[in-house]
Amino acid sequence: MSGGFDWAAFGTGALASAGASYAAMLATFAVGVARGRHRYVDITWGLAFTAVAWTSYGLSASHGDDGRRLLAAALTTVWGVRLAAHIARRGRGHDEDPRYERMLSRAPGSRALYALRKVYLLQGALAWVISLPVQAACYLDVPLGPLAYAGAVLWAAGTACEAVGDHQLARFKADPANKGKIMDRGLWSWTRHPNYFGEFLLWWGLFLLACARWETALLTVVSPLLVSFLVTRGSGKRLLEAHMADRPGFAEYQRRTSGFVPWPPRARATRGG
Template structure:
């Protein structure tokens, strides 16, 4: 893979990410809801992947595989988040940001939320677009990556479904989900998400340019484990759900571990 190939893939991903966040912001203005970006988050990666694949298709090997995995993960996540958010009101994180904006609130939201998420989207997707420019074969590292991706995807989907069913039961209002995957980690969806991106990185790492993108899954893992609204969400849950503080004390915050007694 030449330097020109690498720069071309990186630039194309940046253009696709920029188009996604601009489109999301326009929809947000129409809907008057800034949490629209959350619904676009997973789909943005799918758009980047499809754009990169169509720009230079490389056959049925790693290029097609990494594109399919990214689109599968991204579209599923976007649909899940949209279905979860559409019935509720604006996300409290964005409401608080708007409340702190003294002047030009729309511009501030675009720069602070949408451009920031677009930059993260672009950076995290670099393993995808570089894997798409590799030779067609799938080696042992790629098959390991597919296995890690599949484990993470299943973990994320199962965790989300367990939480959805728990919330759908009126008898669980105000209660804390402590069974299933949620018995071993407070955020099985986040842990599964991280595994998905480490799996994609392993596919990209078959060749040297892909190896250099290791900071992409590192950033995604850090955001999921330490950032991305997790501290704010846990503070809110501790204040609104009885027993959540005890759940935090007993249950791992990210990596699945046996609960403490």
Template sequence: MNDIPWGDLALNLLAVIAATIVFIGAIMATAIKIKNQSIIDIFWGPGFVVAAVVSYLVSARGDGNDTRRLVVLVLTAVWGLRLGAYIGKRNIGHGEDRRYTSMMRQRKDQALIPFLIRRIYGMQGGLIILISLPVQFAMYQSEAIGIIGSIGIAIWLIGFLFEAVGDWQLARFKADPANAGKVMDRGLWAWTRHPNYFGDACVWVGLFLLALGAPWGLVAIVSPIVMTKLLTSFSGKAVLERGMRRSKGEAYEAYVASTSGFFPLPPRRNKTVTPS
């Protein structure tokens, strides 16, 4: 435990905190100007890219393995930029998401900026800083990627494919007018109700394994735990499925009965998904 680069890690964390505050602050200022708080969703993924770039630059004079550092930077950037581009293409031009509109109605006479920081931007920024810990830690590990790191890359790739392919399949499904009112139950969506969320969780498990070049990297396990909890219990799966049950009714209940809720499993037989 004596080889932990406490000073370097602390400096890196401070740099990531500062960069995240500036990044999130710029998004908040823009959202206030255009009166659309939901643009924060577009910049969720790119926020991690900011943390990765800052960590890569700050760690340049450290003892971190250059291959590990570059791999972690590239993997984080590919994931974050793809996610931001996908959500941007999906959301731009459709106005403010009703979740944020409902949240803004609760402000009443509260001061705007403190309200936004407390309800939206402070939490988003804090999560970026916390969840990006594997990215930060990996930049200061001198060991070669090795077997554990290679497994991490493989899990990242599986996750990225699940997320990207799942999003692509869903976008194509929604773009077809013939599917109006139907439940998406094809492709990866026949194996899990949330291939994109499952993929997201795998991405961060993979990045965590890349932070295990040294035993102290175990501290970063908080990252995939928090991300998976968010995806399954808070802003992800739980919220989405409540809305789907309201909008799709029996069709979605049939889908739930026949399809795994998170981890991909073969579709169960006698699936009878019909238009709502």
């Protein structure tokens, strides 16, 4: 052990955490194959982080600061369980997710093995990498300080933004009168992606829990950088907007609404001169 961080224990714990992430994904894969749909993996996404967090918490019992360990595990759990519950409610009664149906229709062989490689194993690896700040925070034997508290505030702001955005969108879609319309109310009038912006904020917040030492900060900064890329340039904002591009009214919504960071909406375009 050196300077408040046990690298050997962290390495062992990281391997166990990878096992926890893949165990959650493989269990979901078995359910998906049995039921003939793979949309359940979206529910498991948040739960895989929760499994990693509590694996790290348990194995770091004699290595890390108790307050930091508990805070890291608790914040991750609140986010992961809320997200899983939201996705489960949203998908109740639906068939396969169109994204996975399109992907699996291109499978060169077994659809199940293709899904295992392209969805479950990939998401298991991503969950492990993204959760590195949570894992490292559990092994930091440093009392909570200003950076950790600032991280908790960022996490709270991000989680609130994500939860409120999800709730507003769910209520909007539940009204039959809104079918085919663009959601441009509440938080969605300030940013086209309150859920993605919330995820961006909360992972930078969780990263700050691992910043009590420069070495752990350097090791784990890949997490918020990867999340930032995914929600803005990868599978998040970019793909969703490409899918929405042909919707009536979406171009006008894009014109007046911030693409990511919440900002007061611009005035609607007027017709005529």
